[in-house]
Amino acid sequence: MKKRYIVLLCLCGSLFFASAQKISNFSNSFEDSTQQIEKRKYDGIRFSGYVRSVFFYRDVDVYELGDQGRLTLPKNISLGDAYDEPIIHLEMNASPFPATNIATELAFDNRLLRGGSFNETVDENGRMGSAWHMFNFKAETFTSFGSFKLTAGGGVNWFRMTPLIMWSANDFNSRIELFDRMPWEYQSNDFERYSAYYNQGDIPREDKVGNSSTQGVILEGFDLPGQGNAALVVGKASGSAGFQSWEDKRPQNLMALRLNRAFGKHSFGVNYINQFGHVENEISYTKITKDSEIYYIDATKISQLATTVDGLLQLNNNIRLNFEIGAGSYLSQLYNDGLKENIEPGVENVSTYKRNWDELLMAEVTFANLPIRVQGYRIGEQFVNFASSVQNTSIEKTGSAAEQTMSNTSCYPGLIPQIGQTTNNRQGINAFFNKSFGDFKTHAGYGISQELTNFAGDVRNGARVSEFASDPDSATIASYTNSITFQHSLNKLARSRFGFWETNTGPYSRIHNKYRQSYENIVITDTVVDYKKSYASIELELKYKTILFNRPVIFTNYIQYNSVQENLSLIPKFNDEAFVRLLYNEFTMFYNIQHNITLVGLLGYETVQGNNRTELANENGDLILDENGAIVFDENGNPINQIDYGYGFGIDYTFASRASLHYRHRWYSHEDTHFILDTFKGNEATIELKIFF
Amino acid sequence: MKKVFILAVIVGLAYYTHAQNTYFTGMGRALFSIDEMTDEVQPEGQQNASSGYTVFDLGINVENEGLMRAGAIIRARNEFGGFYADGSSTLAIRQMQIEGIIGNRVKFGIGDIYLHQTPYTIWNFNESFIDYEADIFSMRRNVVNYENYFIDNNWRVQGVNTETTLHFMQGIKTLGLQAYGARLLESDLLTIPDRLMYGGRVFIVQSDLLKLGGNVVSISDILGTVDSSEVDYDNTVVTGDMIFQLLKKDAITINLIGEGGISSTALREDVSSVDKDKDDFFYEFGVKMQYAPKSKIGLQINYRDVGPDFNSPTAQTRRIIENPQDYSLESFPHFNDASTLRSMTMLDRVSQEYGLYNGSISTGLMDYLPQYNNIEPYGQATPNRRGPSAILSYSDSLEVVSFTMKADMLSEIYSAGDTATRAHRKFIGLKGGVEYNAHKTFDWEKEVILTLGGKYESTTRDGDVPIDLQTVSLDCGLNVETIENLHVLLGAKVLQSQGNEALPVMNRLNEVTTGTTPVTLDLTETLFGFGLQYTFSNTAYFSTQYILNDYENLVPGQEKYTFSTNQWFFTFNISF
Structure with a gap:
């Protein structure tokens, strides 16, 4: 039967194909699934x-390589x-x-x-x-109410409000050496890149430097009644619930609001952010029996909340004050202030824990006729906001997944901040000085800070203990809770590729790697802790541009010294009074031998030394632990004593107006004279072809 | 691989035809929601989720002087909660089409084609009564329809479609011919053969008085495409339809309308040793009257008889899946005990984009939930139905008010599920709605639109297996434009279903072979939503909504399956 139909249809088709009159051409009747509206030809x-x-080549003799499906072997092409x-x-x-x-x-x-x-x-x-x-x-x-701009989607909606509310994510707050090329390098003659650094102290970067990454909806209002502006963000932020939360539809979201208005030369704003939600999809309320009544608590609720007032005050023609002041809070089942006072029994009266609040203050004074900039800040320990520019150094267990009790890779306990960085649980002062002497440019920085609370003994922290003890008691955990995190400035990109986004890795489980950054955490073994760790840093950068054989050349030298000590010290400690002291020196040279060819050179040196009150190694280079796995003092032990070298050269060749070729080769080494397992040596090279269209 | 091939063909054609014009169409949408659910299975807790996505469909079209057009829609999508494309991102080809005109006479389309004929041959029927759905819900349903390729009553298939229209000087005015072929099922190269659909339609406009149509649609398994076929399915539906103008005088028009036809189905199954043929017929005729001096008043009275074995898969396939074994709910599929499956709700039906809707032709009658549609679960071509229907409609010339009301008084032709007393189900249905553009009445510049829709269904049967199921559903909506282009949206849906049914269990030939599945219902569903919509242009808008959904199960012993959900919803849509 069906064959007959096919034949019949074919016959009919042939007949009409042969005899049909011309039919009108189609216009926009093309039926596609987007055609639910009238189309125009755009x-x-x-x-x-x-x-x-x-093209990437690496050959390294390294202590340990991470997994993550990336560079898992010492030799890589x-x-x-x-x-x-x-x-x-x-x-x-x-x-x-x-x-x-x-x-x-x-x-x-x-x-x-x-x-x-x-x-x-x-x-x-x-x-x-x-x-x-x-x-x-x-x-x-x-x-007539004003103009409005709506941004929706993600990808990423780059946005920022204020440093304490929404600003540059912490992966991008660190200084980056100019020898390495960045993925976001813009198109230009490459020597202009180095000239920009020489002239302005920075190079153009992409949106993710200086903005926070969000998804969802951003509504901005301008010229609203009363000459105000407003911004509302609803969605998610990458730091609190971003990566891969789509897999389980993790219920963590973000709402942020900013209202601001100018008053003549001054301006003020009111700001709010709450990154809220739950660590799991399925929630069982926690039952608490009190006075023979059963109270129900939504214990898995988490929240990073802050509200601030910011302002710009033009004090006179020469002095300008920027400030932001407010309060912040981190809420979870581990961090709260207990039950609320007005809680009522019964499942129909589910409550949440009461918040702890802490103070927030940032201020900066700039002078029109002086090359000085001074900052001051005081950030409470309960403030955690991964969308802000503030590094979290106090609360390790802020994991946004179901395993909330695990440590988060965005916590840097006891961090030594680079000058200009701010951290929570800290108060401090930074000062910057810039001055040019002809072709000789100088930049100096100074920073001191002190933690507000020493978290020694707070066993909610100390996650590194799990690397050495499977079922630790509280005393063992406590031995890991008074620690210092420092950042490796030299060879950090190479280091970060030994284990991607990992914490507590490396031969002594103290390496912490992030995006193109590498940190290390050192424990202080003091059993009596009655001090607040204090930090002091200085940096000096010298830049010189001259002509060599009729072509421009730029020399830069950057030196940085940091120390952490028991007491507040206006000057960094250069001896064993410091728990940890770090020296970094970087010399770079950029020689534009032809208009389109630049030679690049690097020499770097970094040392990190600890004192005998930090974790120690025995004569075999093993970390000294007690029988339970606690890090302890031993009078025969030796502290960290690290020496790093890095040197390299490269060529930038701009062979067309929008195309360039870049070669980099770096040799690097690291050793610790006491923790002898902590050593590596290698070299790596990249050849980068970049063409813009 | 096939898509790569088609893409290559498109590129090749573009060069071959010396493409004159390249242009783009596009649809972008950012959508995310924050959901909560509480239930009585585990009342000491709740469930939470937030999800969504950003999607952009870029349609690339190459056209040559109106003679040839090749088009592809490329889709980029990123999930909400997947930053920097970390495993959540997809690039895909959503659609491929080539369209052209052969010899200035025959229009053809190849690739993804959209087909419909008549409600008894090829017809993708709406699964529920939604003509007067509140805007706040229809906005969500439009997204679902877009994602599932539901455009009007078309089925999207992959194949070729040709059509032409002939104009004559005498005898008849025009004659149209359509022929198409598509593959419905891909061979697994082992035991499942390719399944093809092919057919056509001849349409004659003799004059304004008489219009005749002839339709044929067939589905066949092509046995040679596998070495050992377990199934051989063949189905052919042949129908004729006509419109005869009985009277046209002044503002009155009276037409006689009708369609009738036969179906022939053959199934051979090696596994169950089934080798059967089924033939049956249907007819529907009626009179359609319209009085339109300025306002339009319409009345249509039909009688239909659709045989129990009338089998027209392309008209009877449901677009929504209602068998819990076959669908998967995206949002909170389980109660908070993490094991008990929850029921489908009206919110799922208007908002869930994947896992609930069906895009392929089913040769068997699909399972259904009686509370949502018990009279016509397979559309107008639902088999085993007989009886009259009437439709009354009105709309004024200024479109201030329009309403439609439809009544069905149907019964079964044979008793499905009552083998002892052979009693027949009786169905009474009443559905309709009204749209009131209040701003036109009061001459307001800004829109105020009220919609009200409803449906009542009664199913009764005496005999050994008595049935008494009563279902009422209401939908009302309000759309108020406040400041320019900013609309406040309100909507509510209520569904109440009480009684019992005995759903027949059918085999692959749609025979009731293993009895019935008894169903007892005493439930109330409510859906309430309010929100805002701002339209930036005709095709760009942003909306945020808050939706409350309650599902109350009062069947004794099933009270714990009561639950509530609420949802914050945000979307931005733009298309060009």
Whole structure:
């Protein structure tokens, strides 16, 4: 039967094909699934982007390599710098209607057969295509109430409000040496990059430096009644619930609000942020029996909350004061102030824990006629806000997943801040000085700070203990809770690739790696702790530009010294009074031998020394522990004594107006004369081809 | 691989036809929600989730002087909660089409094609009464329809479609011909053969008085595509339809309308040794009257008889899956004990994009939930139905008020599930709604629109297996424009269903072979939403909503399956 129909249809089709009169051409009747509205033929989409191909070679003799499906072997030949930066980066931008905008960034990668556990879109041949950083839609409207701009989507919606509310994420708050090329390097003659650093002290960077990454909706209002402005963010932030929370629809969200207005030369703002939610999808209320009544607590609720007032005061023609003041709170089942007073029994009266609040204060004074800038800050220990510029040094267990009781890789206990960085549980002063003497430019920085509370003995911290004791008692945990975290400034990119986004790794389980950064945590073994750790830092940068054989050359030298000691000290300690003292020196040279060719050189040196009150190694180089796994003092032990070297050279060759080639080769070594397992030596090279279109 | 091939064809055609014009279409959407649920299974807790995505569909079209067009829609998507594309991001080809005109005569389409014919041949029917759904809910449903390729009553299939229209000087005015073929099921190269659908339609406009149509649609398994086929399914539906103008005078038009046809189904199953043929017929005829001096008043009275074995998969396939074994709920699929499956709700039905809706043609009659649609679970072509229907409609010339009311008085033709007394179900249905544009009445510049819809269904049967199921559902909505382009949206839905049913259990040939599944219902569902919508342009808007959903189960012993959900919802949509 069906064959007959087929024949019949074919016959009919042939007949009408032969005899049918001309029918009208189709216009926009093309039935596609976007055709639920009347279509117009839009051809205004703009494409731009770059091709960035990085050939990577590494040969290192290292103590330990992490997994994460990246560089897992000492010798590597690969494409990319192992941080998922795309080979082809395609930006598409369209404004189909007035005051509307669509923007996407698509990333295409090929990892030369290297898989990516991080990104599941990599196929069996190592190829990847994905929506990248920016992926949002914008629309604006102009009304008699003011103008409004709506941004929705993610990717990432880059945004910032104030340093304590929403600012640069902490991965990007550290100084970056200029020898290494960054994925976000812009298009230019490369010597202009070094000249910008020489002239302004910085180079252009992409949005993620200086902004926080959010998803969801951003509504901005301008010129509102009363000449005010407003911004509302609803969604998620990458620091608190970003990565891979889509897998379990983790209920952690963000709401932030800012209202601000100018008053003549001055301006003031009111700000609020709450990153709130639960650590699990399924919640069972915690039952608490009190006075024979049963109270129900939503104990798995977490919240990073802060509210501030900020202002800019032009005190006179020469002095300007920026300030932000407020209160912040971190709430979880581990960090709270107990039950609320007005709690009522019964499941219908579910309550949450009462918050602990702490103070927030930041201020900066700048002078129009003096090359000096002075900052002061006091950030309470209960303030945790991963969307802000404040580093968390006090609360380790802020994990946003179900394992809330695990430590979070965004905690840096007892961090030695780089000058200009702010941390919680800390008060301090920073000062900066800039002065030029002809072609000779100087920059000096000074910072002192002191923690507000020493968390020694607070067994909610001390997560490193799990590396040495499977079932530790509180005394054992407590031995890990008075510690110092310092940042390796030299060779940090190479170090970070030994184990990606890992904490408590390395031969002594004290390495903490983040995006292109590497930290190390050292425990203080004091059993009686009646002090607050104090920090002192100085830095000096010298830059000189001259002509050598008729071509410009720039020399820079940056030196930084930090110490951590028991008592507040206005001057860094240079002896064993300091628990830890760190010296870093970096000399770089940029020689523009031709207009389009620049030679780059680096010499670096870093030492870190501890005193006998920090964790110690025995004569075999083993960490000294007691029988329970607690880190303890031993009069025969020796503290850390690290020496790092790094030196390298490179060539930048701009062979076309929008295309360039870059070669870098770096040799590096690290050793600790006492913790002898802590050693590595190696070299790595990259050849980067970057073409903009 | 196939998509790569089609893409290559598109590129090739673009070069071959010396493409004159490249243009883009697009749809972008950012959507996320924050959900909470409490239930009586584990009252000492709750469930929470937040989810969403950003998606952009870029349609790339290459056209050559109106003679050839090749189009592809590329989709980029990133999940809410997946920063920097960390495993949550996808790039995909959503749609591929090539369209053209052969010899200035025959229009063709290849690739993803959208087909519909008549309600008894190819018809993707709406699963519930939604003509007068509140805007706050229809906004969500539009997203679901878009994601599932539901455009009007079309089924999206992959194949080829050709059509042409002939114009004649005498005898008849026009004659249209359509022929198509598509693959419904892909062979697994082992035991499941390719399944094809093919057919066509001839449509004759003799004059304004008479319009005739002939339809045929077939589905066949192609046995040669596998070495050892376990199943051989064949189905053909042949129908004829007509519109005859009985009277047209002044503002009065009276048409006789009707469609009738047969179906023939053959199934061979090696596994169950089934080798059967089923033939049956249907007919529906009626009169359609319209009085339109300025306002339009319409009345249509039909009678239909759809045989119990009438089998038309492309008209009877449901777009929503209601068998709990086959669908998966995205939001809180379990109660808070993490093991007990919760029931589907009206919120799921209007908002869940994947896992609940069906995009393929089913040769068997799919399971359904009687509280949502017990009279016509398989659309107008629901088999085993007989009886009259009437539709009354009104709309004034200024479109201030429009309403529709439909009544069904149907009964079964054979007793499904009552083998002893052979009693027949009787169905009474009443559904309708009204849309009132209040701003036009009061001459307000800003829109104030009220919608009200409702449905009543009664199913009764005497005999050994008595049935008495009564279901009432209401939907009301309010859309108020406050300041320019800013709309306040309110909506409420209520569904109440009480009684019992005995759902027939059918085999693959739609025969009731293993009795019935008794169902007892005493439930009340309420859905209440309020929100804001701001329209930046005709096709760009932002909306935020708060939705409350209560599902109350009062069947003795099932009270603990009562639960509530609430949702914050945000979306931004733009298309061009």
